[in-house]
């Protein structure tokens with residue numbers, strides 16, 4: 001019986017469950033560049049180019065390995081335009097009765113496959129450390145689903161940084177030693193960059209012709225698009241960046257976009273690297289004395305902790321997760337997110353580098369663009385769609401929990417025990433942005449006061465009922481309540497004026 005094996009654009013792993021269950025020489029692998037996948041949000045051109053180029057090269061590798069691959073390019077005249085449409089077309093062409101697929105990373109596609117007029121077997125995506133069942137068992141009966149405890153189980157399960165049943169150097173978490181302010185000098189030159197080859201150049205021309213009106217710069221394009229390149233990029237990061245990753249993980253600089261971040265997320269999320277091999281490379285650097293525990297533990301925690309945990313939450317919570325709005329925020333996403341003029345240097349830098357690189361690091365996403373959206377009361381669905389579109393590493397299973405849950409508190413506190421909000425003081429401590437801003441971070445009110453300072457109190461004030469009893473936020477409310485009434489009135493009036501300007505589409 002003839003079967004089709006579906007491989008999606010973020011499933012480019014030779015160890016994919018659908019491929020492992022297939023019969024080389026008998027089954028046909030189906031891969032397709034389709035309009036529907038480029039259109040559910042208006043993806044950054046670099047992201048589309050990354051996926052198409054990596055898909056084309058992966059298909060070539062499969063062919064060289066003896067697989068029959070039916071590959072549809074975006075401009076092929078008979079392209080059906082959707083994954084299910086392509087499966088139907090190929091099923092007819094190859095007289096296939098069955099489809100094997102690995103579970104997609106998005107409810108939208110899972111449901112499309114489930115309800116397709118085809119016999120589709122969906123296999124678990126076992127490229128992760130925890131299965132859905134393991135996460136469900138862990139979550140069962142817990143009042144709070146805190147990442148830290150899940151992470152410890154993942155350390156025990158993988159044996160990473162373990163000495164017997166104890167954590168290396170006696171502690172599970174070395175964050176206390178991390179999060180130093182921005183250094184004067186960065187010794188890591190950033191992720192390894194790859195010159196476009198013929199395949200990449202063809203894709204760049206296609207994306208240029210078809211998606212030039214999407215937000216974001218297509219060139220220069222240098223992402224890793226094969227497993228070999230991704231491994232090289234990983235080695236480069238481990239050798240030159242990892243040792244200081246922990247220290248400066250949260251720092252931000254005007255003139256350095258990557259600091260000590262390795263940009264492994266794109267390769268991990270499209271399947272070119274596995275989480276365990278990335279962590280093993282970092283653990284080896286620790287064993288060899290080339291990187292300290294605070295860096296290596298911090299890095300491994302992001303991958304076997306946060307990455308696995310957010311995936312667990314996405315699948316545990318169900319298909320409505322991405323559309324939650326616990327705080328009832330309804331403001332439209334302002335133009336500044338699409339590169340509109342702003343005097344706020346931190347926003348201009350975070351959005352500007354997103355536009356050019358399809359990348360910003362975690363604290364830029366969380367404490368600059370995310371913090372601003374939350375303080376300003378932006379509709380979390382619009383915020384979610386923005387993050388899903390603009391980052392090359394964005395796929396809903398990982399993006400939605402980070403945005404809707406961690407960053408916007410729109411899941412009502414499943415992921416975050418308190419909202420990630422801060423005034424300008426935090427950004428000033430962790431970056432050099434404020435030094436070249438048209439606003440003054442030290443001004444709390446009046447002409448030139450930092451918008452984060454005004455909106456911070458506005459947020460706390462308008463959500464007092466929900467947060468004033470949160471033990472971790474008591475100090476914030478006590479500080480607010482200690483201010484004299486006239487000052488509080490001024491702050492709220494000025495914040496309202498700022499929000500009205502945003503609503504009127506004025507730049508701030």
Ligand code: FAD
Pocket residue numbers: 260261262263264265266268269299302303306307308310360361362363365366370387391393394395398399400402403406407
């Ligand atoms: P590093 O800082 O070098 O970290 C190493 C690795 O750890 C990353 O490659 C990533 O795989 C993993 N990791 C770190 N933090 C997280 C996290 N919170 N959740 C999941 N994995 C994590 N990450 C994505 O991979 N895709 C997204 O769409 C995404 N959207 C985000 C949206 C918001 C609002 C926020 C606050 C964070 C988001 N993140 C997302 C998490 C994080 O910002 C990125 O993983 C990280 O910036 C990727 O860059 P890097 O590879 O240089 O990471």
Ligand code: DLZ
Pocket residue numbers: 007008009010011032033034035037038043047048051104105106109395396
């Ligand atoms: C993101 C994306 C894009 C832009 N294009 C394609 C495509 O043409 N074909 C494909 O198979 N996958 C693509 N992807 C990735 C899918 O959207 C991704 O598999 C789902 O979001 C599930 O994670």
Ligand code: SF4
Pocket residue numbers: 343344345346347423424425427428433434435437438439440441450451452
């Ligand atoms: Fe951002 Fe405020 Fe600092 Fe300007 S002063 S860079 S707006 S935090």
